[in-house]
Amino acid sequence: MKKVLFIEDESALQKTFGDILKQEGYEMISALDGETGTRLAKAQKPDLILLDLILPRVNGFEVLKKLKGDKETKDIPVIVLTNLEGIGDVEKAIELGATTYLVKAQYSLEEVVQKIKQALGE
Amino acid sequence: MRILFSSPVQCGILNLMNFKSILSQLNIFTQCKRYGLPLWQCPHFLFLVMGLIIAITALISYAIATRYVADPQLVALMVMIITAILFIIAVIITRSFERLTEANRMKSEFVSVVSHQLRSPLSNLRWAIELLMSGRLGKIEEKQTEYFKILKENSARMGELVSDLLIVSRIETAKLPLKKQEFSLEDLINNLIKEFEPFAKASNVEIKFEPEKNLPKVFSDPSQLRLVIENLLDNAIRYVREKGQVEIKLKKRDKDLYFEIKDTGVGIPREDQKYIFQKFFRSENILRYQTQGSGLGLYISKAIVERSGGKIGFKSEEGKGSTFWFTIPIK
Numbered sequence: 001m002k003k004v005l006f007i008e009d010e011s012a013l014q015k016t017f018g019d020i021l022k023q024e025g026y027e028m029i030s031a032l033d034g035e036t037g038t039r040l041a042k043a044q045k046p047d048l049i050l051l052d053l054i055l056p057r058v059n060g061f062e063v064l065k066k067l068k069g070d071k072e073t074k075d076i077p078v079i080v081l082t083n084l085e086g087i088g089d090v091e092k093a094i095e096l097g098a099t100t101y102l103v104k105a106q107y108s109l110e111e112v113v114q115k116i117k118q119a120l121g122e
Numbered sequence: 123m124r125i126l127f128s129s130p131v132q133c134g135i136l137n138l139m140n141f142k143s144i145l146s147q148l149n150i151f152t153q154c155k156r157y158g159l160p161l162w163q164c165p166h167f168l169f170l171v172m173g174l175i176i177a178i179t180a181l182i183s184y185a186i187a188t189r190y191v192a193d194p195q196l197v198a199l200m201v202m203i204i205t206a207i208l209f210i211i212a213v214i215i216t217r218s219f220e221r222l223t224e225a226n227r228m229k230s231e232f233v234s235v236v237s238h239q240l241r242s243p244l245s246n247l248r249w250a251i252e253l254l255m256s257g258r259l260g261k262i263e264e265k266q267t268e269y270f271k272i273l274k275e276n277s278a279r280m281g282e283l284v285s286d287l288l289i290v291s292r293i294e295t296a297k298l299p300l301k302k303q304e305f306s307l308e309d310l311i312n313n314l315i316k317e318f319e320p321f322a323k324a325s326n327v328e329i330k331f332e333p334e335k336n337l338p339k340v341f342s343d344p345s346q347l348r349l350v351i352e353n354l355l356d357n358a359i360r361y362v363r364e365k366g367q368v369e370i371k372l373k374k375r376d377k378d379l380y381f382e383i384k385d386t387g388v389g390i391p392r393e394d395q396k397y398i399f400q401k402f403f404r405s406e407n408i409l410r411y412q413t414q415g416s417g418l419g420l421y422i423s424k425a426i427v428e429r430s431g432g433k434i435g436f437k438s439e440e441g442k443g444s445t446f447w448f449t450i451p452i453k
Contacts, residue, residue, distance in 0.1 A: 012246040016253055023258050083241040085288075087299055104245040105281055109252040 002120055005029045005046035007037030007063060008081070009055055017050070020113060026120075034058030038066050041073045048119050051098070053082040053089070060084075061092060068097035077119050081112065165219045169212050176205050227295065234291035237284045244284060248277045286418040289349070290401065293425045300343040300429060307340050307379055307450065308333045308372055310348060315370075318355055326365040329355075333372040340379055341453050346426045353419035354383050354446050360415070361387035361408060361444075378432065378449040385445075390438040398436065399424045407440060423448070 004026050006017055014030045021028045029044055031037035034055045041049060049067065053060030060082065067073045077099040082089075090101045099119055102112060154164035161167045180201045187197035253259060255270045262270065292298035315329050322329050340347075358368045366386035373380045390398060394405040402417040427434040431451045438444035 010242060010246060012250065016246070016249050019259065020253055083238065083245060087297055105241050105285060109249040110256070112249075 001025065001027050002048070003027045003029060003044060003046040004048045004050060004116065004120075005031060005037065005041055005044065006050045007031045007034065007055065007060070008050070008052040009033060010052075016109070020109065021116070024113060024117070026116075032056075034060065034063040037063055038073075041067055041076065042070065045072070046076060048116065049076055049078045050081050050116070051078050053080060053084045053093070061096065064093060064096045064098060079115060079119055165216050169216055172212055173209070176208060180205055230291045230294040233287055234295065237288040237291065240280075240284045241288075244277060244281050248274075248281060251277060283416050283418075286416050286422065289422050290418055293422065298346075298426075298429075300346065302341055302343055304339045304341050305344045306337075307347065307381070308337055310344060311351060311370060311372065311381075314348065314351055314355060318359065321356075322359050322368070325359050325362060327359045327362050327368055328366075329359075329368045329370070331370045331372075334374060337372060337374055337379065338452050340450055342430050342450055343426075347430070347450065350423040350426050350448065351381070353423045354448075357419065358383050358385035358387065358444075358446075361385065363388060366443075374452075375449065377453070378451055380447065380449050382445060382447040384443065386443045389440040389442050389444055390436075391440045395436075395438065399434075 002025075004021055006014060006028055008014055008017075008030075009032050011032065014032070018028050018030065029040055029046060031040050035058050037049075037051070037055075038058070040046075051060050051063060055063065058066075060080065064078060064080070067076065067078060074097070078097065080093045080098045080101045081104060082102075083104045085103050093101050100115055102115060107115075150164070150166045150170060151161075153166045154161055180198075183201045184194065184198045187194040191197055251270060251274050255262065255267070255274065289298065311331060311333070315331055318329065355368070355370075362368070362385055368386075369382075369384045371380075371382040371384075373382075388407055390405050391407055394403075394407075397403045398405070399420050401421045403421075404415060404417040408415070424434050427448045427450070432449040434446070434448040436444055436446040
């Protein structure tokens, strides 16, 4: 079973994605902050990471930098899933190594699930 | 927090910084750029011009007075007093303008922060409803579906309003950069028509698109122009009563592409036409038929078209329909 790590501080979203990804046949690991996310990525080696950018303590860009700077986690694809849409945010995330940048407000849940499947090569 | 500077070097640095900030305040071009105003509309520049005129007038008055008046010192004194009063008034006006600009900037930033904060719970709500409606978590009764639809539609409406408010705040704080690239406006319109087809069908509206042949690509921001056409197309369909037609044209005109959208809708009353591109404005007659809409679409469209180097306009007759148009430079 493929593992998806979801680094997101909104527990409501954790629940929604937990349910839908389980139905799609994936295992979801939750991290409610950046620090835990980075730690879990190293320990559990997920197949994909879903990453929010606005996170308590360590923000998503920092997490992305750490993940891509560590040889143990650098090859794990990262989908940024956020509502942050400021000048240069997309470019910065892609430059840091994100595979895809999705603005929550612009996608339906089903579309996000499709992007997850694509990133997992399914 | 209080910062104490003990060493002369630190004090020196502080003085230098103050001096620099005073110098930057005196730089009229920078100040006017900060407010996003052309020179001839910028109070700082006008203040300088006024000061020069006053100084020249004072000198001329003094020169005339010394030649023709018995007591030139008295005249000079009067001129100086009047000059001083005018100077004080000008300073007060400039300061008030600065305060107003600051208040406006803070308001835009407040809107931006609030909209951002609203986006997250809205996404949670929207996706949770979508998951429930998909039936993945269990079968939903027909009666429940009706209410889920209401929840879905209203959360989508809120989402659109929040997105519009965010765009407005970005326009006002000059944080909506154009990401220009070469693309086909014709393809963009075709895609949008496809997306709007279900809405048009439900509203009994037929959409016709007649592009000129062999149109060149444009060098502009496709996502922002998409917003413009989306707004115009949505309005054209939304304000048609019962049954109607929407005709879209795309032509080449000199160095521009010319887009036109003509509807057979309710039209805009003459007395409302001058306000149509204003923020939050919604025409009286429209409010009678349609309660939905934020009154931000045309304001956003105008800002985007003008930032892209184009022009936007319309003609309309109440009860007959409206024709909106805009131009976009090809290069």
